[in-house]
Amino acid sequence: MPFLSRVSLPLIQDGSYLQNIPSLNHGLQLSLTSNVTFFVGENGSGKSTLLEGIAEQCGFSLRGGNRNHNLNTGYRFEGYESPLAKHISLIWSSRRINEGFFMRAESFFNFATYIDELIAEADIRDKKRILDAYGGRSPHEQSHGESFLSLFNNQFDNGIYILDEPEAALSPARILAFMSVIHELDKSGRAQFIIATHSPMLLCYPGATIYQFDDNGMGETSYEETEHFTLTKSFLNNPGAYLRHLTDH
Ligand SMILES: Nc1ncnc2c1ncn2[C@@H]1O[C@H](COP(=O)(O)OP(=O)(O)OP(=O)(O)O)[C@@H](O)[C@H]1O
Ligand SMILES: [Mg+2]
DSSP: OOSEEEEEEOOOOSSSGGGGOTTTTTOEEEEOOSSEEEEEESTTSSHHHHHHHHHHHHTOOTTSBOHHHHHSHHHHTTTOOOTTGGGOEEEESSSOOOOEEEEEGGGHHHHHHHHHHHHHHSOHHHHHHHHHTTTTSOGGGSOHHHHHHHHHHHHOSSEEEEEESGGGGOOHHHHHHHHHHHHHHHHHTSEEEEEEOOOHHHHTOTTOEEEEEETTEEEEEOGGGSHHHHHHHHHHHOHHHHHHHHHOO
16 A cells, blocks of 8 residues: 555646646646555656656655755755645555655766765765765766665665656666566565656566556546557667668658
8 A cells, every 4th residue: 555645736827838738737636555656658758747746746856856955944045846746636545655766877976976975074984874875975976877776775764755757877788677676665665756757678567556646637647558668679689670761751
């Protein structure tokens, strides 16, 4: 049973760009019925906008991190606010969860710089505690994919994990390793994941709920029905056919 069970949005008429996002502007009643939920859809369809709104409502800093990072006001108040958050209502299954992490691949570099600043300011004991949370080395001293996976392996345990394109830095083998982290926490019943992704591999995670964002709003789908899966599969079956088509002009 997921901690967060429902996300609601009313019809938005606030005059902002939110009104122009078709997947979100009709209002929304989103049921989260499994521990792993994916948001999938075309670029610009509104996935990050909704994730940010949910993350802000959960109390996470929009620059990424857990709730403690949000308590550091210098980190939080730098113009990073979700215009959608004030419209969103969250319904929790039993109790509101404070633990977890908001991670977006897009700004992970800035997050890693922030972690380095924390390390520089910390005393020896705290330094070790912070480094241990990233596998013993600053995220900047690891490759892009290594730093993602060390975050998943060392920080993810008990809580709600809101992730925007976590696959961005991962090789196919590391995507499988990441799926095994998800599986362990999913089965433990201690974690819930809400993930925006373009990865056809990740979408195949067994038992996940997949919401497709498009011009008609948001609807539940299966991984086999997503364009990410069908187009990638068809392309890889015969790359030459697609590439001939692209270059035959
Ligand atoms: N600050 C802003 N001002 C105006 N429009 C914005 C702003 N931020 C986002 N948008 C628009 O909102 C829409 C949804 O953007 P969003 O980032 O949520 O898409 P997405 O589904 O996450 O796309 P992607 O797969 O490329 O990450 C886009 O059309 C984008 O141009
Ligand atoms: Mg996005």
